[in-house]
Amino acid sequence: MDRIQKSWIEKEWILVADADLARFTALSGLLDQIGFPRERIVRGANASEALALLIEKNIQITFIDESFGTTAFREIHADLARSFGELGFFMFAITEGKTPDFVQFAAEARIDGVIFRPYGGDQFQNRVAEVFTVKWPNRVIETPETRESLHINGKSDEEIFEKALEKERRLGARDPLTPDGKISSIFGLKSVSHPAVTPGKASFTRVRLAFKAVARNGTPLEKTFPIHALEIDENQATFECASDIWELGDHVTIEAEIGHGDENYVMRIEALVHNDAGAGHLTVTFDKGNRTRFEAAMKMMAKRFKELKDFFKYAKGA
Amino acid sequence: MQKARDSNKKSLTAPDPKEALRDRKLLIADLDPVHRTFLLKLACDLGFETRKIFLAKDGTDALNIVKDEGVTTVLYDDSFGIRTLDAIQTLLSKETPESVFVFLISANSSQAGVGRAVESEVDGFCLKPFASEEFKSEFLTSFSEKALPDEFRRVLNLGKSRLYEGDLEQAEKLFEKAKDLGPSPSSAHFYAGQVKLMKRLLEESRQEFMQGILLNQIHCKCLKAMFDLLYTQKKIDESYEVLRRLVGIFPDNLERLQLAIRMAVKTGNFFDILTWFEVYEGQEEKTEELQKHVCAALSIFGRYLLMTEKLDEALKSFDRALSVGAKREVFLTYAVESLQKYGRGAEATELVKAHDPEFAAALAGEAKAA
Numbered sequence: 001m002d003r004i005q006k007s008w009i010e011k012e013w014i015l016v017a018d019a020d021l022a023r024f025t026a027l028s029g030l031l032d033q034i035g036f037p038r039e040r041i042v043r044g045a046n047a048s049e050a051l052a053l054l055i056e057k058n059i060q061i062t063f064i065d066e067s068f069g070t071t072a073f074r075e076i077h078a079d080l081a082r083s084f085g086e087l088g089f090f091m092f093a094i095t096e097g098k099t100p101d102f103v104q105f106a107a108e109a110r111i112d113g114v115i116f117r118p119y120g121g122d123q124f125q126n127r128v129a130e131v132f133t134v135k136w137p138n139r140v141i142e143t144p145e146t147r148e149s150l151h152i153n154g155k156s157d158e159e160i161f162e163k164a165l166e167k168e169r170r171l172g173a174r175d176p177l178t179p180d181g182k183i184s185s186i187f188g189l190k191s192v193s194h195p196a197v198t199p200g201k202a203s204f205t206r207v208r209l210a211f212k213a214v215a216r217n218g219t220p221l222e223k224t225f226p227i228h229a230l231e232i233d234e235n236q237a238t239f240e241c242a243s244d245i246w247e248l249g250d251h252v253t254i255e256a257e258i259g260h261g262d263e264n265y266v267m268r269i270e271a272l273v274h275n276d277a278g279a280g281h282l283t284v285t286f287d288k289g290n291r292t293r294f295e296a297a298m299k300m301m302a303k304r305f306k307e308l309k310d311f312f313k314y315a316k317g318a
Numbered sequence: 319m320q321k322a323r324d325s326n327k328k329s330l331t332a333p334d335p336k337e338a339l340r341d342r343k344l345l346i347a348d349l350d351p352v353h354r355t356f357l358l359k360l361a362c363d364l365g366f367e368t369r370k371i372f373l374a375k376d377g378t379d380a381l382n383i384v385k386d387e388g389v390t391t392v393l394y395d396d397s398f399g400i401r402t403l404d405a406i407q408t409l410l411s412k413e414t415p416e417s418v419f420v421f422l423i424s425a426n427s428s429q430a431g432v433g434r435a436v437e438s439e440v441d442g443f444c445l446k447p448f449a450s451e452e453f454k455s456e457f458l459t460s461f462s463e464k465a466l467p468d469e470f471r472r473v474l475n476l477g478k479s480r481l482y483e484g485d486l487e488q489a490e491k492l493f494e495k496a497k498d499l500g501p502s503p504s505s506a507h508f509y510a511g512q513v514k515l516m517k518r519l520l521e522e523s524r525q526e527f528m529q530g531i532l533l534n535q536i537h538c539k540c541l542k543a544m545f546d547l548l549y550t551q552k553k554i555d556e557s558y559e560v561l562r563r564l565v566g567i568f569p570d571n572l573e574r575l576q577l578a579i580r581m582a583v584k585t586g587n588f589f590d591i592l593t594w595f596e597v598y599e600g601q602e603e604k605t606e607e608l609q610k611h612v613c614a615a616l617s618i619f620g621r622y623l624l625m626t627e628k629l630d631e632a633l634k635s636f637d638r639a640l641s642v643g644a645k646r647e648v649f650l651t652y653a654v655e656s657l658q659k660y661g662r663g664a665e666a667t668e669l670v671k672a673h674d675p676e677f678a679a680a681l682a683g684e685a686k687a688a
Contacts, residue, residue: 087552140552161622163586168626173589176566183559187544188528192535192567196429199566200593203429204600209447230356233449240352280352305445308432309456312443315436315536315567317505318471 004035004129008136013057017044017076018065027063030121034129036061047072054079060088066095070102077109085142090135092128175199196311207304208259211239214268215253216246227254227282234286234298236274241282246273252284258297260304265297335462336365343370343387347380347402348395357393357423364454377402384409390417394440396424403438415475419464421457430600433568436538470500477509486513504530504537511543523547536567558585569597572608579611583618591619595638609644616642617649621656633665640673650674
């Protein structure tokens with residue numbers, strides 16, 4: 001029966017929150033038999049006594065009876081969670097099922113276990129020992145101090161520096177797509193190579209597109225103005241254009257800049273005003289001759305867009 | 319007779335998506351009136367009926383149309399911002415999933431922008447500027463995949479609906495089946511992992527997410543789920559490894575970036591801070607909280623570099639932290655203390671001169687008087 005290792009709890013206090021003295025005595029006996037030393041089991045007869053004991057003895061192991069009521073249950077649970085974090089303490093509830101919200105809270109708070117009265121002594125001991133032996137060695141204590149240290153507070157921490165030094169020696173410089181093999185093998189991370197994915201600064205680099213109408217029928221415009229591409233391919237485009245100077249059949253000279261990363265194309269392209277697509281629009285067909293640079297730029301843009309489209313589909317999955 | 323059978327078969331297996339579009343109401347949400355008109359023309363070409371198309375000029379307008387007109391098909395330009403899209407999707411989440419179709423158009427042709435689109439869980443996506451035919455083809459393909467799903471998606475959708483109903487056993491069976499149907503069924507593994515999570519089978523759940531990631535190293539849902547699981551289990555080093563990948567691939571998320579910065583310090587992955595600083599610089603929105611995180615991390619990194627005797631890099635790191643500007647006096651004090659601790663008093667004076675000349679002058683005056 002003695003499955004609970006002495007070393008785990010020899011310095012721990014155990015709180016049994018039960019209003020009934022006789023029941024407390026019986027329960028202490030059962031707990032003692034599975035390894036909780038009787039001399040370290042204390043009783044809280046009411047909520048305030050129980051809360052005072054938690055603080056006074058820094059208690060992390062509690063058994064609470066339904067007779068205490070849901071409000072006291074909530075308070076004790078909140079106090080433990082505040083002091084040790086959600087996963088840093090052990091809490092077990094005993095109920096007759098008379099108070100539904102007591103049971104409901106036990107489920108919501110995900111405490112370590114609930115047992116319904118009446119129960120057999122063996123049944124109780126097995127249940128407690130079973131959950132305690134799993135929980136106790138694996139608990140994660142998060143005190144207010146450790147919670148605070150999760151936030152950067154601007155103070156140095158030699159321990160962290162040591163850890164960093166070890167990592168630096170072991171891994172050297174690596175980008176976010178290169179995993180630490182020692183850790184990542186546990187859950188399947190491997191290096192990523194997707195043409196659209198480059199971590200860091202480059203991940204914010206956009207395809208640059210700028211168009212400006214600079215001449216009409218060979219005569220430079222007194223005031224050039226930017227035009228915004230609504231649709232574009234190698235042969236034609238529709239621009240958003242506030243000016244209404246264009247007439248069907250006009251020749252328009254467009255200064256274009258298309259680039260991505262280090263690849264940059266600046267060129268002038270000739271186009272013919274194609275039709276009147278409506279207010280605010282300028283639809284053109286591009287001149288067939290002398291547009292090698294423009295075609296190369298469009299090809300570069302199409303390639304990048306294709307990579308990004310593929311990235312969208314792949315990363316999203318079905 | 320045979321001909322009649324064939325034609326029946328055809329209508330069953332390949333229904334025309336344009337037919338389905340005709341019956342739908344469409345919302346076009348775009349800030350630019352010219353572009354809105356342009357999209358209206360494209361929508362008519364796609365087969366939507368003009369009288370069933372609603373144009374929204376701002377976010378409030380868009381949300382009202384979704385609420386009042388019962389629109390479930392949305393052509394959304396990201397000039398409206400991602401928050402309005404989130405609000406629209408929240409409203410649409412009450413509709414049956416099959417009836418909802420959201421197509422995003424974006425001028426943000428960066429990995430970060432597209433990554434954001436992935437996370438917004440829209441059904442289709444197109445970058446501006448596009449060729450009209452390319453847009454129409456993309457829209458119809460995405461719509462067909464949603465409205466007329468293939469066997470893999472059909473089984474997956476069925477499993478999802480069982481999952482939402484709480485029928486875990488049936489959902490699990492369907493996800494298992496889906497795994498054999500798709501060429502890269504990471505999503506099936508993701509949902510199977512969710513079922514196991516709900517059954518509190520944490521290890522099995524992790525295995526599912528791992529399978530999903532092994533099949534697709536950039537699968538957003540599996541990566542997020544794996545991170546959440548490991549983080550909840552307080553596996554700090556492990557969860558950070560997943561987090562740094564998430565930020566590397568989908569950098570446009572402030573909360574996640576803040577967490578990555580905090581965890582980089584906590585786990586001693588100091589060299590990642592330089593990457594996170596680059597990601598910070600790329601953000602359009604820089605909150606005060608994020609600035610504080612960046613300053614603190616760069617300052618600690620500076621101190622670490624001093625410890626490892628990399629003075630120039632340390633000074634650069636302090637300088638960057640102070641240039642960001644949050645709580646300048648706190649981080650300047652920290653940098654000066656650090657430099658003095660490692661015997662770099664002259665550099666500390668120079669740093670104060672550069673970032674707080676008035677204070678430096680006052681100090682110099684005091685020293686002279688003494």
